[in-house]
Amino acid sequence: xxxxxxxxxEIELSPEEVLNExxxxxxxxxxxVMDVILQLLALLKREVQPRYVYxxxxxxxxxxxxxxxxxxxLNTGPTISRLLxxxxxxxxxxxxxxxxxxxxxxxxxKTEDILVHYILDVIGTxxxxxxxxxxxxxxxxxxxxxxxxxxFSPGYCNWHLTEQRKIFALLGNRPCGIxxxxxxxxxxxxxISGIIGIGKDVQTKKYACQYCELETCYKRKK
Amino acid sequence: xxxxxxxxxxxxxxxxPLAVEMTKIAIEEKIDPKSIIDNYMSxxxxxxxxxxxxxxxFVPELLMSARAMKGALELLKPLLVDxxxxxxxTIVIGTVKGDxxxxxxxxxxxxxxxxGFEVINLGVDISSEKFIASxxxxxxxxxxxxxxxxxxxxxxKEVIRAIETAGVRDKVKIMIGGAPINSAFAKEIGADGxxxxxxxxxxxxxxxxxS
Ligand code: B12
Numbered sequence: 001x002x003x004x005x006x007x008x009x010e011i012e013l014s015p016e017e018v019l020n021e022x023x024x025x026x027x028x029x030x031x032x033v034m035d036v037i038l039q040l041l042a043l044l045k046r047e048v049q050p051r052y053v054y055x056x057x058x059x060x061x062x063x064x065x066x067x068x069x070x071x072x073x074l075n076t077g078p079t080i081s082r083l084l085x086x087x088x089x090x091x092x093x094x095x096x097x098x099x100x101x102x103x104x105x106x107x108x109x110k111t112e113d114i115l116v117h118y119i120l121d122v123i124g125t126x127x128x129x130x131x132x133x134x135x136x137x138x139x140x141x142x143x144x145x146x147x148x149x150x151x152f153s154p155g156y157c158n159w160h161l162t163e164q165r166k167i168f169a170l171l172g173n174r175p176c177g178i179x180x181x182x183x184x185x186x187x188x189x190x191x192i193s194g195i196i197g198i199g200k201d202v203q204t205k206k207y208a209c210q211y212c213e214l215e216t217c218y219k220r221k222k
Numbered sequence: 223x224x225x226x227x228x229x230x231x232x233x234x235x236x237x238x239p240l241a242v243e244m245t246k247i248a249i250e251e252k253i254d255p256k257s258i259i260d261n262y263m264s265x266x267x268x269x270x271x272x273x274x275x276x277x278x279x280f281v282p283e284l285l286m287s288a289r290a291m292k293g294a295l296e297l298l299k300p301l302l303v304d305x306x307x308x309x310x311x312t313i314v315i316g317t318v319k320g321d322x323x324x325x326x327x328x329x330x331x332x333x334x335x336x337x338g339f340e341v342i343n344l345g346v347d348i349s350s351e352k353f354i355a356s357x358x359x360x361x362x363x364x365x366x367x368x369x370x371x372x373x374x375x376x377x378x379k380e381v382i383r384a385i386e387t388a389g390v391r392d393k394v395k396i397m398i399g400g401a402p403i404n405s406a407f408a409k410e411i412g413a414d415g416x417x418x419x420x421x422x423x424x425x426x427x428x429x430x431x432x433s
Contacts, residue, residue: 022280022281022282023280023281024280027278027280029280029282029283030235030236030282030283030286032236032286033282033283033286113289114285114288114289114328114329114332115282115285115286115289117325117328118281118282118285118325118328118329119282121325155371155372161371161372161373162373181320182320183320183321183371183373183374184371184373185320185321185322185371185373185374187322189322189323214401214402215404216401216403216404216418217401218418218419
């Protein structure tokens, strides 16, 4: 199992990435918004400690809706199973913006400024997504002659949220210090979990809106 | 009277210090507080809201306007009380038991406050007992429930059943929201309405109280 801290410099966020996550696209934010972003990013540099973990395991796709890994049957559902086709092994993973980031959020919640809370929240999302990208880049380094699929998570596409329990069991129950509550909420909040298929012949297509059933999503590409 | 046009601009641009200053001047000029709110402040909020809906403004700008509006409203509150002008209404809001997500709910709370509602924000992981106690204590007109996961949204149904059992269902409208919620779910569990974002939540709240 590969369980690691990520130096912040490896995933350092640019203001543009944060603006992009908010949804600005080509538009420009108010000066105050930009100031808040720059201030928070400077703070992040000093304090944040993202982490990732993955377990590489053999496995097989069973029927059209499940993946068998070690003694666990992951009921990934038809959509994700199809996207995992031809995988010869799997990376079961978790990643988090970290407990340090969670502490910063809790600290800032004591101030009343909702603008700062919101931007910090978006920054946390961007950090954990980049930690996920970093994890994928590590896979590429460690398996140079293999391809890998996009990352897929329980809670998406009929892969039930409660299946996170199996992922946590495979990862030793407290991967990167992340805990799982009885309703399958991860703590720290800015964390992700899931599976990546590895093989010489897998689909590398991005998971996109076309597969997702969340019709009310504000990020949905029209 | 110049101050009052600047007040509109201050709120639209989300400039809190300017909004406060202009409100003070408008009060000194003895402009009717209800007219300040209805004809200038709320109009600015409507404008930023419509820019948001049209993709010309984003969540941060919306929040800055709401913040400026809230600051200006604080100054007008005592005058509204003195003149017996009714407030928009009282709202209790919280994220349901088991769920710890709060940014979306806080955005909704801010926008509602910026629209003149009295908002009691209970926080996250709130049980039905706590919701009921707060609704009764504050004589709330609307209860807002938030959840971000399919595993926690079902608790909303429990809250609504408990409100019925407590005999207060006919005294309070119930609005729900959060990423996995949609209007079909709202209907199914007997809520009065759903909206997909904080801006739309304000119109929904106004609409529910008008009906
Ligand atoms: C960003 C994001 C993340 C980020 C940050 C998460 C966070 N909570 O901070 C990260 C990458 C960490 C993440 C992780 C996960 N996520 Co996620 N995530 C999202 C995403 C894209 C946006 C959520 C967000 O921050 N929105 C911005 C905030 C401001 O909006 P909001 O909270 O929804 O609130 C707005 C409205 O909903 C509404 N509203 C909210 N409350 C109320 C209340 C009332 C009364 C009203 C009227 C309106 C209202 O107004 C608010 C303001 O506009 C959503 C999809 C989506 N489009 O919503 C998925 C989503 C929430 N995630 C989902 C999932 C599955 C997960 C994971 C379980 C995946 C995994 N296994 O790794 C994890 C769980 C993390 C955990 N801690 O347990 C699912 C949840 C559905 C489900 N099955 O339960 C969603 C819906 C995606 C999907 N397509 O299905 N996620």
